[in-house]
Amino acid sequence: xxKNFTKREENYSxxxxxxxxxxxxxxxxxxxxxxxxxxxxYSIWENMRDVLDKMFKETGxxxxxxxxxxxxxxLSREAEHVEGFAKECAVVTHYRLxxxxxxxxxxxxxxxxxxxxxxxxxxxxxxxxxSYKNWIHSYRDLPLLINQWANVVRWEMRTRLFLRTAEFxxxxxxxxxxxxxxxxxxxxxxxxxxxxxxxxxxxxxVIKGVKSPNERFAGAVETFCIEALMQDGKALQAxxxxxxxxxxxxxxxxxxxxxxxxxxxxxxxxxxxxxxxIGALIMAHSDDNGLVLPPKLAPIQxxxxxxxxxxxxxAQISEAAGKIVAELKEKGISVKYDDDDSNRPGWKFNxxxxxxxxxxxxxxxxxxxxxxxxxxxxxxxxKSTMQIAGIAEKVNNLLDAIxxxxxxxxLNYRSEMTTKADTWDExxxxxxxxxxxxxxxxxxxxxxxxxxxxxxxATIRAIALDSVPEEGKCILxxxxxxxxVIFARSY
RNA sequence: CGGGGUAUAGCGUAGUCCGGCUAUCGCGCCUGCUUUGGGAGCAGGAGGUCGCAGGUUCAAAUCCUGCUACCCCGACCA
Numbered sequence: 001x002x003k004n005f006t007k008r009e010e011n012y013s014x015x016x017x018x019x020x021x022x023x024x025x026x027x028x029x030x031x032x033x034x035x036x037x038x039x040x041x042y043s044i045w046e047n048m049r050d051v052l053d054k055m056f057k058e059t060g061x062x063x064x065x066x067x068x069x070x071x072x073x074x075l076s077r078e079a080e081h082v083e084g085f086a087k088e089c090a091v092v093t094h095y096r097l098x099x100x101x102x103x104x105x106x107x108x109x110x111x112x113x114x115x116x117x118x119x120x121x122x123x124x125x126x127x128x129x130x131s132y133k134n135w136i137h138s139y140r141d142l143p144l145l146i147n148q149w150a151n152v153v154r155w156e157m158r159t160r161l162f163l164r165t166a167e168f169x170x171x172x173x174x175x176x177x178x179x180x181x182x183x184x185x186x187x188x189x190x191x192x193x194x195x196x197x198x199x200x201x202x203x204x205x206v207i208k209g210v211k212s213p214n215e216r217f218a219g220a221v222e223t224f225c226i227e228a229l230m231q232d233g234k235a236l237q238a239x240x241x242x243x244x245x246x247x248x249x250x251x252x253x254x255x256x257x258x259x260x261x262x263x264x265x266x267x268x269x270x271x272x273x274x275x276x277x278i279g280a281l282i283m284a285h286s287d288d289n290g291l292v293l294p295p296k297l298a299p300i301q302x303x304x305x306x307x308x309x310x311x312x313x314x315a316q317i318s319e320a321a322g323k324i325v326a327e328l329k330e331k332g333i334s335v336k337y338d339d340d341d342s343n344r345p346g347w348k349f350n351x352x353x354x355x356x357x358x359x360x361x362x363x364x365x366x367x368x369x370x371x372x373x374x375x376x377x378x379x380x381x382x383k384s385t386m387q388i389a390g391i392a393e394k395v396n397n398l399l400d401a402i403x404x405x406x407x408x409x410x411l412n413y414r415s416e417m418t419t420k421a422d423t424w425d426e427x428x429x430x431x432x433x434x435x436x437x438x439x440x441x442x443x444x445x446x447x448x449x450x451x452x453x454x455x456x457x458a459t460i461r462a463i464a465l466d467s468v469p470e471e472g473k474c475i476l477x478x479x480x481x482x483x484x485v486i487f488a489r490s491y
Numbered sequence: 492c493g494g495g496g497u498a499u500a501g502c503g504u505a506g507u508c509c510g511g512c513u514a515u516c517g518c519g520c521c522u523g524c525u526u527u528g529g530g531a532g533c534a535g536g537a538g539g540u541c542g543c544a545g546g547u548u549c550a551a552a553u554c555c556u557g558c559u560a561c562c563c564c565g566a567c568c569a
Binding site for chain 1: 526527528529530531560561566567568569
């Protein structure tokens with residue numbers, strides 16, 4: 001069916017790249033490691049952004065915007081933070097170019113050197129907390145609940161479209177609270193918002209948990225995370241929400257007077273998801289025929305393809321299609337009628353399958369006579385014939401069914417790919433031959449976690465919030481452990 | 492940064508070892524006609540500083556030297 005398309009089992013990485021390319025989502029740019037997000041890919045991001053933005057606002061947050069550049073000195077205010085990001089920062093050293101008459105090119109003007117270098121933000125904690133210092137004086141100023149939609153730059157050595165790029169789009173929430181308790185609740189709330197979004201809109205099941213100390217965000221006291229499992233058995237961190245304690249408040253000297261007139265440092269959180277979610281979306285559902293999109297995020301939910309032999313016939317079909325388009329739009333369904341004559345129907349069928357459009361309607365002369373339409377769902381590729389009467393209701397139900405089916409399929413897959421391991425050999429065997437999440441006991445030390453990573457490339461993806469206490473022995477050291485944690489190889 | 496590799500039309504490529512005629516083929520693109528229920532067919536056409544700079548030679552995509560860019564494996568990836 002799909003020509004020249006790599007199958008998942010042949011080469012999973014190549015399959016992923018093929019999908020990104022053939023679905024016209026993004027491409028590599030002239031700047032190493034930076035991608036161009038093309039209109040179709042960007043419209044998926046817009047849909048994600050719109051849903052998340054609404055969720056953030058419903059939980060009391062407001063949007064703001066902070067500078068792209070951060071004075072170099074800010075990075076070093078919080079020791080662990082600079083340690084975490086220093087090795088991947090882009091640095092601005094000059095502010096002017098000049099023409100070089102000899103080479104007819106532009107060169108950096110050596111006289112335009114900045115007093116203090118500027119860092120292109122890898123994340124905005126520092127520049128934001130520098131502002132918060134001026135915004136927060138009293139307990140009445142708290143909580144401060146801000147989000148920003150922005151781009152950030154992390155100079156990654158190896159990049160992959162959407163999954164890891166040198167520049168990416170994301171949102172970062174930064175909140176300030178009067179008490180530790182409140183800040184922890186905020187971190188958990190936002191982790192839950194993320195889980196809600198990823199499960200109910202992206203149709204990707206996630207594990208909610210906390211990171212081990214070793215995997216924590218640089219400068220965080222606790223990192224809450226949602227972890228998803230991809231079709232090749234590797235884990236993907238889909239979103240994180242950090243409880244930052246008073247670390248940044250102390251680094252940027254952000255204090256407030258409480259009701260008892262006592263000066264206190266504020267408590268902080270930060271949380272973010274990025275265009276990496278598009279990578280997760282692709283890998284979670286797509287198949288050997290191309291992209292598969294959950295209806296709730298698909299830029300085009302329904303495509304209608306006419307089949308005709310003459311202009312007169314096309315006119316008749318277009319009239320019937322026009323009515324269907326109007327009915328579907330009435331229900332808030334995004335629909336495209338593709339009567340472009342330069343491509344034949346077969347070409348269009350393949351094209352929209354690559355692009356993951358959830359439902360395809362086909363109307364030809366036969367349907368015109370019988371008042372029917374051929375309906376094909378992208379997730380199962382099942383075809384059926386439906387009466388045009390009441391089509392909007394039926395399509396709407398079908399979109400719901402597809403959304404549910406994608407989630408169920410992904411959830412079943414994750415269940416099959418979640419395995420308990422009680423011995424080291426078992427643990428290694430699962431990682432090498434099966435993949436997926438491995439539930440195993442761990443003695444709780446960073447040394448052991450690092451040793452396991454070195455031996456197997458597997459890391460602790462999460463300590464699940466719903467994990468049940470269970471006595472056991474650490475998979476590597478045999479020391480006592482009170483619950484299982486989730487190991488996996490990851491992106 | 493260490494190891495390996497590649498550079499020829501928008502994309503993918505042949506030719507390079509062993510120098511020689513108008514640089515090969517496919518996809519895509521343009522024009523026309525016929526087509527249209529699963530990636531159409533035919534005919535015609537456009538498109539190249541063979542990565543850059545220098546050298547050897549009657550002659551360089553091909554040989555030599557230098558440079559640049561990119562890819563893969565490692566290192567790195569809170």
